[in-house]
Amino acid sequence: MEMKTIKFVINGVKQELRIPPWRTLLEVIREDLKLTGAKEGCGQGECGSCTVIMGGKSVNSCLVPAMEADGQEITTIEGLKNGEELHPIQEAFVEHAGMQCGFCTPGMIMSAKHLLDHNSDPTLEEIQEGVSGNFCRCTGYTKIFESIDAAAKSMKGGR
Amino acid sequence: MSIFFRRLPKFNYVKPEKFSDALDILRENKDGRFRVYAGGTDVIPKIKERVMPAPETLVDLKGISQLNYISHDEANGLRIGALASIHDVSQAPVVREKYPMLAQAAASIASTQVQNRGTIAGNICNAVPSADSAPALLCLGGKALCEGKEGERMIDLEEFFLGPGSTVLGDDELLKEIQIPSAKGKGVYIKLSPRSRMDLAVVGVAVFADVEDGIFKDVRIGLGAVAPTPMRAKTSENRLTGESVGDQVIEEAAAMAAEEAKPIDDHRASAKYRRMMVEVLVKRAIGQIISH
Amino acid sequence: MEDYSVIGKRIPRIDGLAKVTGEAKYAADYEMPGMLWCKIARSPHAHAKILNIDTSRAESLPGVKKVLTGKDFKGWKWGWMPKTREEEPLAAETVRYLGEAVAAVAAIDEDTAEEAAQLIEVEYEELPGVFDPEEAMKEGAPQLYGHAKNNISWDFHMDFGDVEKGFKEADLVHEDRFETGRVITGYLEPPAAVAMYDSSGITIWAAKQSPYFVYRHLAACFGLPLSKVRVIQPFIGGGFGGTKNDSLAGDFCSVLFSKLLGKPVKFVYTMEEVLMTCRRRHNMIVFNKMGMKKDGTITGMHSRVIADGGAHTAIGPLTMYLTGCMSTLPYKLPNFKHDAYRIYTNNPIGAAMRGHGVTHTRFAAELQMEMMAEELGIDPVAVRLKNAISAPYETINKVTVKSCGLVEGIETIADNPVWKNRKEKKQEGPIAHGVGMSATSYLGGARQRGHQSCAAVIRLCEDGSVDYLTGASDCGQGSDTVLVQMVAEELGLAMEDVDIKRVDTAMTPCDAGSYGSRVTVLAGEAARKAAQDVKQQLAVFAAEKWEAKPEDILFKDRQVSVKGQPEKTMPFEQLAKIACYSGSGAVILGRGYSDYGIDVLDFEKGIGNCGTSYSFTSQLTEVDVDLETGFLKCTDMLIAHDCGVPLNPINVEAQNQGAAMQGMGQAMYEAFKMDHGKTLNPTLLDYKMPLATDIPNIEVVDIITEDPDGPYGAKEASEGAIVSVPPSIFTAVHDATGIWFKEQPLTPEKIAMALREKKKNG
Numbered sequence A: 001m002e003m004k005t006i007k008f009v010i011n012g013v014k015q016e017l018r019i020p021p022w023r024t025l026l027e028v029i030r031e032d033l034k035l036t037g038a039k040e041g042c043g044q045g046e047c048g049s050c051t052v053i054m055g056g057k058s059v060n061s062c063l064v065p066a067m068e069a070d071g072q073e074i075t076t077i078e079g080l081k082n083g084e085e086l087h088p089i090q091e092a093f094v095e096h097a098g099m100q101c102g103f104c105t106p107g108m109i110m111s112a113k114h115l116l117d118h119n120s121d122p123t124l125e126e127i128q129e130g131v132s133g134n135f136c137r138c139t140g141y142t143k144i145f146e147s148i149d150a151a152a153k154s155m156k157g158g159r
Numbered sequence B: 001m002s003i004f005f006r007r008l009p010k011f012n013y014v015k016p017e018k019f020s021d022a023l024d025i026l027r028e029n030k031d032g033r034f035r036v037y038a039g040g041t042d043v044i045p046k047i048k049e050r051v052m053p054a055p056e057t058l059v060d061l062k063g064i065s066q067l068n069y070i071s072h073d074e075a076n077g078l079r080i081g082a083l084a085s086i087h088d089v090s091q092a093p094v095v096r097e098k099y100p101m102l103a104q105a106a107a108s109i110a111s112t113q114v115q116n117r118g119t120i121a122g123n124i125c126n127a128v129p130s131a132d133s134a135p136a137l138l139c140l141g142g143k144a145l146c147e148g149k150e151g152e153r154m155i156d157l158e159e160f161f162l163g164p165g166s167t168v169l170g171d172d173e174l175l176k177e178i179q180i181p182s183a184k185g186k187g188v189y190i191k192l193s194p195r196s197r198m199d200l201a202v203v204g205v206a207v208f209a210d211v212e213d214g215i216f217k218d219v220r221i222g223l224g225a226v227a228p229t230p231m232r233a234k235t236s237e238n239r240l241t242g243e244s245v246g247d248q249v250i251e252e253a254a255a256m257a258a259e260e261a262k263p264i265d266d267h268r269a270s271a272k273y274r275r276m277m278v279e280v281l282v283k284r285a286i287g288q289i290i291s292h
Numbered sequence C: 001m002e003d004y005s006v007i008g009k010r011i012p013r014i015d016g017l018a019k020v021t022g023e024a025k026y027a028a029d030y031e032m033p034g035m036l037w038c039k040i041a042r043s044p045h046a047h048a049k050i051l052n053i054d055t056s057r058a059e060s061l062p063g064v065k066k067v068l069t070g071k072d073f074k075g076w077k078w079g080w081m082p083k084t085r086e087e088e089p090l091a092a093e094t095v096r097y098l099g100e101a102v103a104a105v106a107a108i109d110e111d112t113a114e115e116a117a118q119l120i121e122v123e124y125e126e127l128p129g130v131f132d133p134e135e136a137m138k139e140g141a142p143q144l145y146g147h148a149k150n151n152i153s154w155d156f157h158m159d160f161g162d163v164e165k166g167f168k169e170a171d172l173v174h175e176d177r178f179e180t181g182r183v184i185t186g187y188l189e190p191p192a193a194v195a196m197y198d199s200s201g202i203t204i205w206a207a208k209q210s211p212y213f214v215y216r217h218l219a220a221c222f223g224l225p226l227s228k229v230r231v232i233q234p235f236i237g238g239g240f241g242g243t244k245n246d247s248l249a250g251d252f253c254s255v256l257f258s259k260l261l262g263k264p265v266k267f268v269y270t271m272e273e274v275l276m277t278c279r280r281r282h283n284m285i286v287f288n289k290m291g292m293k294k295d296g297t298i299t300g301m302h303s304r305v306i307a308d309g310g311a312h313t314a315i316g317p318l319t320m321y322l323t324g325c326m327s328t329l330p331y332k333l334p335n336f337k338h339d340a341y342r343i344y345t346n347n348p349i350g351a352a353m354r355g356h357g358v359t360h361t362r363f364a365a366e367l368q369m370e371m372m373a374e375e376l377g378i379d380p381v382a383v384r385l386k387n388a389i390s391a392p393y394e395t396i397n398k399v400t401v402k403s404c405g406l407v408e409g410i411e412t413i414a415d416n417p418v419w420k421n422r423k424e425k426k427q428e429g430p431i432a433h434g435v436g437m438s439a440t441s442y443l444g445g446a447r448q449r450g451h452q453s454c455a456a457v458i459r460l461c462e463d464g465s466v467d468y469l470t471g472a473s474d475c476g477q478g479s480d481t482v483l484v485q486m487v488a489e490e491l492g493l494a495m496e497d498v499d500i501k502r503v504d505t506a507m508t509p510c511d512a513g514s515y516g517s518r519v520t521v522l523a524g525e526a527a528r529k530a531a532q533d534v535k536q537q538l539a540v541f542a543a544e545k546w547e548a549k550p551e552d553i554l555f556k557d558r559q560v561s562v563k564g565q566p567e568k569t570m571p572f573e574q575l576a577k578i579a580c581y582s583g584s585g586a587v588i589l590g591r592g593y594s595d596y597g598i599d600v601l602d603f604e605k606g607i608g609n610c611g612t613s614y615s616f617t618s619q620l621t622e623v624d625v626d627l628e629t630g631f632l633k634c635t636d637m638l639i640a641h642d643c644g645v646p647l648n649p650i651n652v653e654a655q656n657q658g659a660a661m662q663g664m665g666q667a668m669y670e671a672f673k674m675d676h677g678k679t680l681n682p683t684l685l686d687y688k689m690p691l692a693t694d695i696p697n698i699e700v701v702d703i704i705t706e707d708p709d710g711p712y713g714a715k716e717a718s719e720g721a722i723v724s725v726p727p728s729i730f731t732a733v734h735d736a737t738g739i740w741f742k743e744q745p746l747t748p749e750k751i752a753m754a755l756r757e758k759k760k761n762g
């Protein structure tokens, strides 16, 4: 079948790719662009480890046909750092032990970002809801909630 | 041979920009040659798992931007365009204010990520018995405005579902809009699932009731995951309508709803438990409505 | 406690930065030029003879390079012990569980490999299957192996004291049947590897929590010396025992493909493949008989355990051993008999998982003890304190405990206002509130044989930084951080001066792996000794310069000095240079290994220490039960945990929280539903592990003891907490409902049905 061309901006960089139309966004990000931060845990929308932000919305990139990326703006975990400087959410995850094996972490942080982009002062309940589509087996989540809470506070502190 | 697939099978992809173009594409559709999708949260997992045969062409409806709306006016009620996302429906002020049970149902679906992509129209067209928006939409008297090569038709959602995964929509037809008439009354959706999020309903119960001067004026009960399709519990509704509010009649009606349900045993729950829960939840939902 | 610089501090994980930026590479993130993809084709039957495999259609698909079947491995089999070698990379003649691997494809990309795998045609003759261990033990049941009469894969018996006499002395004897469920480790990263076979041998980047298992397996399978097998460890996305401690069809097939085709080969499993075909925790039936005196003293216990072992033995013998040998903790048990049977069935394979073996029998004994106490009118705290051991203690099967925070832990729970006020029962509408407790012990530093010792090598760089080589694997538990803390502490360096290398079997010393809570204790001791070795070598140079005695040289805060003579001080870096540039060309290389002696361990009879030290966990749990729907919500947990000295308290907390949620999943939500060997719920949606919205408030309290056998007094953290959770939830539900449930998981349906039943019976 015919290859198709898509153009999009990812982490601030313009891309133009030729892909087969049955590729998922996750495959394209990981394999064509070699941005392997986003992970494939389940490939079925159930674990959130592939979460990226597309058009301002968090999505399971394993369920998004890559063709849809055409004309879109996408952010992955690799796009959060500002030069050498960690994003406050990343910083908080390091400081508050928000990760163990780290496999859920890129997706978890993207969901946290989506949450904080829309709600700068979430309650514990809102944090829990905000990452309820992101499965983590290692941490028992408590330290993830603490990390997100700390990030929210530090971001409000105008950093 | 048992194979566990990571990759999608081969298919082509088109993204029409006009509704009429989409209809043209579907004109000759049969045997799943063309598969339309909105959020893809049902279609993509199924195609990947090979439980849905790969279409020759996947038709992305999201190019038809005029289908993405939620609108409301007193005369016509609520209209939900085929591309309105679950998230938008759950958050829309008009839905939260006037049809809170629908907002509850939408908010109970999966996760933020799935809600950002998935649509209410997709939830209905996917037609699984546990579809969370269905019991609420059934209670609210929802209708589906559809169009195919034969033209437009309006289908009452009560007539829409045929069985698990099956609807009256023809291969050439598209759902354009879900319409919900204005109605007086209060509604509640209660979803029973082991986990609080990212879980499918073991039982879903929606109740809508208009109670005036202690009398049940208009009662509608929608049930999910307890029959081959989402259903209304009409005997139970009739038992209540016109009666004065009282424990006895509510208990009887709840028991009737459990009788009407036709659940099955599966790995999520036994039929017996599901029936029991219909009774408990119908009672609970009515209780919540009258205590408001 | 001594005044340490980094030990005992809340130090952030050293791998944190790589993990929050997406830089950390896991096995599936690796790729190589010219790489091929491997896909496994599996049996749709639970028990069948393979009559014929036709690979021709698959082979002729463009892009396919080769297809393998069982015969290509020429009868090679592996197993945990020499006498249990029964598993084949690909089943050649018989499949014994649904999803057992039967063939594999290598192709230029994964799409093609998947398409081709569908074209392999296998002719099977279906055999009658057996799926229930109690059925499988009966005469006339379908047999999985000719040699295993009544499908007994392994049995294990212990008999200490005189259990019959114990029951005679008792005022109350109970016999109950308990059941644990079909659960899985639930790591998020599906197994994956990239394998390369060339003239230098095998190199494989594989997701393994114990890379030296696959190292030995590959050497044996391919007839290579160990020096030609190189397992390089990427970051690991969780392990928790079982699958990632073992080898997989994908590992063997990728290596063989690479050998035959001369290209690197990659495979990645899917989550559904993991949930349907990979190793699980054994589900067990425990018939428990306990005797108790009026004052609560336990006089004896006899456990009969039947475990569903699935189709192969795997690590099952150790599982069965652990169900018994740890039953004599944490309570005094003068008479004890244990009969454990691991039974073959045509289900997926039962293996190790966090809380290995212990979780089943502790669950049974802990609940039964409290049931009996209730009958005798004894308070749950009182019955525990009556029987609790304290250190030093030797059990009847010669398990020796040198430090024990059990009594303090139980008292911490008892003093908590929640426990004290638990009689003021709150019920709001249909929601009943319940409070429960439990206690347990778990072994740390598992070591049954000499090959389970740990070693460390530390190489000093001339600028004063050090390279630390260990065979230990951090699969998420944070051990790399703790190990580096130990090296830094010992050498008086900062965390950033020490670089830890992930396992590369060509460089790092051999290590048994991450299981049995052994890394901090054993690899830690090795690291500490290697650092001491470096120190000793360096001290010689310093002593020479200052004309002091080597034993008086101190290392702290990146400085080296002479004890009592602060004027004799120089930076560590300077001493490193002196040593490295000494005319003799000194190579400063520290070596260390864990050396607690290999105790007499009688694996046949269950006598002796299978661990180095023992943690003690006491737990308080609060639940809300919806009496109409049966819905259970765990609202609060307090875990009082004696892990000796917490070397990194934030990590100890994190480990306990994670383990507790895994335990909660096991107790409340998780269970595979089976139909004739087929798993009906192999998805994350339907195999329900806890999510963010299900999490109770979890408080962890450290009960500090100092174990003489642990590095800096440390013991294990978190395997205790996974074991203590289920009984505490069950006792809390009993408190809320008055019903003793004995089967995991405690689903809403079970609760609702039992409550109905109770109501009916008045």
Ligand SMILES: Cc1cc2nc3c(=O)[nH]c(=O)nc-3n(C[C@H](O)[C@H](O)[C@H](O)COP(=O)(O)OP(=O)(O)OC[C@H]3O[C@@H](n4cnc5c(N)ncnc54)[C@H](O)[C@@H]3O)c2cc1C
Binding pocket: A044, A045, A046, B035, B036, B037, B038, B039, B040, B041, B042, B043, B044, B045, B061, B082, B086, B108, B109, B110, B111, B114, B117, B118, B119, B120, B121, B122, B123, B124, B125, B126, B130, B131, B132, B133, B169, B173, B174, B175, B176, B198, B199, B200, B201, C685
């Ligand atoms: C992890 C996960 C969890 C989920 N949890 C829930 C849950 O809790 N509750 C629940 O109810 N659902 C759940 N779902 C299912 C799914 O998300 C919903 O059904 C969603 O509403 C589907 O919307 P969609 O737009 O993504 O549908 P799509 O996948 O795009 O389409 C679904 C079906 O509708 C058809 N279709 C879509 N739009 C039209 C149209 N305009 N005209 C004609 N046919 C159309 C498609 O051909 C397809 O057959 C879950 C899914 C996932 C992956």
Ligand code: FES
Binding pocket: A039, A040, A041, A042, A043, A044, A045, A046, A047, A048, A049, A050, A051, A060, A061, A062, A063
């Ligand atoms: S990999 Fe996309 S949700 Fe799990």
Ligand code: FES
Binding pocket: A099, A100, A101, A102, A103, A104, A105, A135, A136, A137, A138, A139, C188, C237, C238, C476
């Ligand atoms: S840190 Fe391992 S899955 Fe979340």
